[in-house]
Amino acid sequence: MTQPLPVIIVGAGMAAYGVAREFRKLDKTTALLIVSSDQAGAYAKPMLSNALAMGKDAAQLLSHSAAQMAATLDATIVGGVDITTIDPAARTIGSADGRSFAYRDLVLALGASPIRLPLGGDGAAAVLSVNHLDDYALLRTALAGLGRPARVTILGAGLIGCEFADDLVAGGHQVTLVDPHPRPLAALAAPALSAALVAAWAPLPITLKLGTTASVVRRQGAALVVELADGSAVDADIVLSAVGLRPAIALAQSAGLATARGIVIDPFGRTSAAHVYALGDCAEYRTGAGGGAVMPYVAPLLLAARAIGATLAGTPTPIVLRNDAVVVKTASLKLALAPPPAGSTGAWIHVDDGERIVARFVDGAGIVRGFGLSLHTPALRNALMAELDQAHQGAGAQG
Numbered sequence: 124m125t126q127p128l129p130v131i132i133v134g135a136g137m138a139a140y141g142v143a144r145e146f147r148k149l150d151k152t153t154a155l156l157i158v159s160s161d162q163a164g165a166y167a168k169p170m171l172s173n174a175l176a177m178g179k180d181a182a183q184l185l186s187h188s189a190a191q192m193a194a195t196l197d198a199t200i201v202g203g204v205d206i207t208t209i210d211p212a213a214r215t216i217g218s219a220d221g222r223s224f225a226y227r228d229l230v231l232a233l234g235a236s237p238i239r240l241p242l243g244g245d246g247a248a249a250v251l252s253v254n255h256l257d258d259y260a261l262l263r264t265a266l267a268g269l270g271r272p273a274r275v276t277i278l279g280a281g282l283i284g285c286e287f288a289d290d291l292v293a294g295g296h297q298v299t300l301v302d303p304h305p306r307p308l309a310a311l312a313a314p315a316l317s318a319a320l321v322a323a324w325a326p327l328p329i330t331l332k333l334g335t336t337a338s339v340v341r342r343q344g345a346a347l348v349v350e351l352a353d354g355s356a357v358d359a360d361i362v363l364s365a366v367g368l369r370p371a372i373a374l375a376q377s378a379g380l381a382t383a384r385g386i387v388i389d390p391f392g393r394t395s396a397a398h399v400y401a402l403g404d405c406a407e408y409r410t411g412a413g414g415g416a417v418m419p420y421v422a423p424l425l426l427a428a429r430a431i432g433a434t435l436a437g438t439p440t441p442i443v444l445r446n447d448a449v450v451v452k453t454a455s456l457k458l459a460l461a462p463p464p465a466g467s468t469g470a471w472i473h474v475d476d477g478e479r480i481v482a483r484f485v486d487g488a489g490i491v492r493g494f495g496l497s498l499h500t501p502a503l504r505n506a507l508m509a510e511l512d513q514a515h516q517g518a519g520a521q522g
C-alpha cells in the first residue's frame with residue numbers, strides 16, 4: 124500500500140514553525156516533513172537585536188532544538204538540507220545533495236537574505252549582517268574576541284540598524300551609524316520621532332554619519348576603516364550591515380512560480396502553482412485592489428500561518444491581514460510605528476505634549492494613512508490603530 128504523501132514545509136524560521144503549529148492543532152495524522160538549510164532550531168528572531176544588552180548568547184536564544192520541535196509537532200525535521208528544485212507537476216522537491224521528496228502540499232517559508240552593498244576594499248568581505256541566530260553567534264564571537272568595548276560601524280539607520288545601535292551601546296560598545304538619509308528611521312517614522320530618537324541618543328556613544336554612504340571597507344591591521352562617500356573615514360573593529368533584506372525568490376522563480384518582490388501569493392497563501400503555498404519574509408501578500416507587498420514582520424506571518432494551517436487541514440481560510448504597529452526595540456526611546464503604505468503621498472503632522480509625541484501621516488484627502496508614537500502603551504497603540512482602521516474603512520466606502 125502506498126503511503127499518503129506528507130505536507131512539506133521548507134524553512135525552519137518563525138513562518139515555517141508557525142504553519143506547522145497551526146496545522147498540527149487541526150490535523151494530528153497527516154505526515155509533516157520540515158526541511159531546512161539551517162539546523163532547524165527554533166528561536167524568536169526579533170530577539171537578535173536586543174539580546175546583547177540582556178547578555179544573552181546564541182545558545183540562550185534557542186528556545187527548542189530541531190529534535191524538540193520534531194517531538195512537539197509530531198513531525199520529521201531534516202536540517203542542513205538546501206532545497207534547490209521544485210517540480211510542481213510531479214509534486215516533488217529536490218535537494219543540493221541529490222535527495223527528492225514528494226509532497227501532498229508544499230509550504231515555502233524561505234525567508235529573505237541581507238542585501239549586500241557593493242563595497243570596495245579588502246575589508247568588504249568582513250562586513251557582518253545579522254538575519255539568523257548563526258549570524259548573531261558570529262557577532263557575539265567577534266565582540267568577545269576583542270576583550271574590550273568594540274567600535275562598531277552600522278551601515279543603515281532603519282529599524283534593524285537603530286535597534287542594534289541601541290543594543291550595542293547598552294552592551295557597553297561604541298557605535299557609528301551611517302545612512303544616506305538625513306535622519307534615522309527615515310522610511311518609517313515622522314521627522315519628529317527621528318529627532319526624538321537622536322535626542323535620546325545624545326548622551327550615548329552613538330555617532331551619526333547621515334546623508335552619506337559607505338563606499339570602501341579596508342583592513343588596517345586587526346581593525347577596519349570605513350571610507351564614506353562624503354570623504355570622511357571611520358575606524359571600526361566590526362562593521363555591521365543593516366541595509367535591508369531581499370525576499371528569497373530564486374527557488375520559486377526557477378520552478379516557474381509567479382514572483383515580484385516576493386513569491387506572489389493569493390489571499391489563501393497559494394502561489395501560482397497548485398498545492399504550493401508561501402508565507403513570511405519570502406512572500407508577497409495581496410493587499411487589496413490587486414496590490415501586493417512584502418511584510419517582513421512577525422504579525423503578518425502569524426496571521427498567514429493560522430490561515431494556511433487551517434487551509435492545509437481542510438478548511439480553506441483566507442489570510443486576513445490587519446494594520447499593526449511595529450514596536451521598535453530601542454530601549455533609549457520606546458517607539459511604535461505604523462508607517463503609511465509605500466508610495467503614499469501626504470504629510471506627517473505631530474503633537475508633542477512635552478512627554479510623548481503622537482504623529483499621524485495624513486494624505487491629501489485628510490485620511491490618516493499611518494502613525495508613530497513615542498512612549499507608547501498598548502492602550503494608546505490600540506486607539507491609534509482603531510483610528511487608522513476607521514480611516515481605511517471610510518476611504519473604502521468613499522472609493
Ligand SMILES: Cc1cc2nc3c(=O)[nH]c(=O)nc-3n(C[C@H](O)[C@H](O)[C@H](O)COP(=O)(O)OP(=O)(O)OC[C@H]3O[C@@H](n4cnc5c(N)ncnc54)[C@H](O)[C@@H]3O)c2cc1C
Nearest residue numbers: 134135136137138160161168169206234403404419420421
Ligand atoms: C534583527 C531582527 C530584528 C527583528 N525584529 C522584529 C520585531 O521587533 N518585530 C517584528 O515584527 N519583526 C522583526 N523582525 C522581522 C521578523 O523577525 C521576520 O519577519 C521573521 O522572523 C521572518 O521569518 P521567516 O520564517 O519568514 O524567515 P527566516 O527566519 O529567515 O527563515 C527562513 C528559513 O528558510 C530556510 N531556507 C531558506 N532557503 C532554503 C532552501 N533553499 N532550502 C531549505 N531551507 C531554506 C532557512 O534556513 C530558514 O530556516 C526582525 C528581524 C531581524 C533580522
